[in-house]
Amino acid sequence: MLKYIAKRLVQSVLTLFIIITIIFCLLRLMPEEGYLGAGYDKMSEVQKESILTEMGLRDPVPVQLMKFYRGLLHGDFGTSWIYRPNVAITEILADKAPISIRMGLMAMGISLVVGIPLGVLMTRFKGFIPDKLGMGFVVLVMAIPQAVYHLFIQTYLTDFFGLPMLFKEANPMSWILPTVSLSLYNTATFALWMRRYMVDELNKDYVRLARAKGVKNSVIMASHVFPNAFVPLIQTIPTLILSTAMGSIYVESLYSVPGMGGLLVDVIQRQDNAMVQALVLIYAALGIIGLLLGDLLMGLCDPRITFAEKGGAR
């Protein structure tokens, strides 16, 4: 198990290294005008060259790359170029990340606490009213573009419940709607897959055998069907938690949440290479950690999965 984790971690670092190198090189292909700010057409060639040289962009790419790696090894992401010039990237993120992470974790909590029981309930009453209502909700959330119902919720529900339209960190009431909006899609996803996997399991032979043993229906559901249906779902949870915690463009911009939501798109458009590199590195790392955690969780829940190199019957 430890050996497996170590191996996966080494692989992860290698993957990150490749990703960051590719991103770094691609960013050097961006048009140079982007680095000069709004007044670039009025600058002389000499002015332009001096700015670019000062930014280090005239160094050969391998030299730039080495500099960047050296910084990373010391835990230094560098400073922002354009987004907030000369402010350390860690400082920028330290302002924004906690809000997104807190909101994301809460949203994910709601999704799990509502979505999974909803899926179980739908299975329990398959074909009857609770199932149909649940399915209606799932289809609605999944079929309508998210931007539409986020906007709808903000415009009408704030009024209806008398909640504030804009986010203020200190006001707990202003957290409610953005968090709920953020949780909707995952809630629907969990409900849908939970129901689907449980219905699959219900038709399996071991359920029939459990009934033939004289086990109560509720016990069959809780101790046979649910764990088996939950295993395939469990793998996706860490990744979803992390991606939700990274913030949402729609929700954060609608409610003016000062989170990380649109940050990556923003800095790419503004050609803030240092920020782009740092953010890509963080997102990639979180994605990889999510997958690893998912695999480990699944291994913990399913005895058929072992982390040994060899062995394990069949």
Add this chain to the structure above:
Amino acid sequence: MAEATVTAAPVILSVRDLDVKFNLRGRVLSAIRGISLDLYQGESLAIVGESGSGKSVFTKTFMGLLDQNGEIAGGQILYNGQDLAAFKTEKQWRAIRGKEIAMVLQDPMTSLNPLKTVGSQIGEAIAIHQGLRGSALRDKVLECLSDVGIPDPESRRKQYPHEFSGGMRQRVVIAIAVACRPKILICDEPTTALDVTIQAQILDLLKNLKKKYDLTTIYITHDLGVVANVADRIAVMYAGDIVEIGSCEEVFYTPKHPYTWALLSSLPQLGIKGQELYSIQGAPPNLFTEVKGDAFAPRNPHALKIDFVERPPYFEVSPTHKARTWLLDPRAPQVEPPEHIRDLQKEGVRRYGK
């Protein structure tokens, strides 16, 4: 093949005019059409018939395990002074399932929960019906495992189904079934999914357990080799009805129903090298519509006119042997069974001197 027990033993389960109907997208399918059957204490009954003849559905009614769209539309299943066909709630059934009547399913690969240890799956049944907990439960589980011939039960108990081979898993399923000492054990094609060498072991195990715990067993199978190996009596099912029932020798060597003739003639073992293997012409009747007369008549080369008009009653051939065919009516013309079957009869006379 002890014929004496067949007649002397008391009836343990009695089915009277059982009708089972399924609702399939608004259409009604009659899966079981008026079956009556007495199961004798301690006997081993084999139910044979082609796929879709209702073998499994018939025995599922004894445990209330019909699918949701199926229901018992008429008749009685009398067991221990109760009419199982009238059971309404899960609670009533739970007193029967596993405790009085148990079942071994066909495929051991899928009939165990992959996430629970073998020991806990056996223990679950014991905890429900005998209320054992803790170390008493563990001891009982160990006893069950060694009962079915699983070596090293102490460590095997903590293993998961995927760590067992197919044959071993079927032993576990059997251990679960007999854990609470049921009176009746239903084996639904218990060896179909296993390879031949293991089949014989599992059948031996079932025979031993039957003797040890005085079980009454019902085998559902279309493998007539299995039947000859384990059964005291054979019931031949066709289109939701038992068309012939008798002791093993009677059905094998002196079959009376044309469907039994056809079934036996299609045994590859009875074929002659170089000749084409016999197969029954046509297809089973559509059970969505009401079957008129003898269900087998359209496929029966010996069919009489009355076969298409009126359903034949049971004609008694011997006290233990009866068949549902008009050919046995005194007014019917003499019909010679096919050559294969006459050979079987000679073989029977040679073996048993009847």
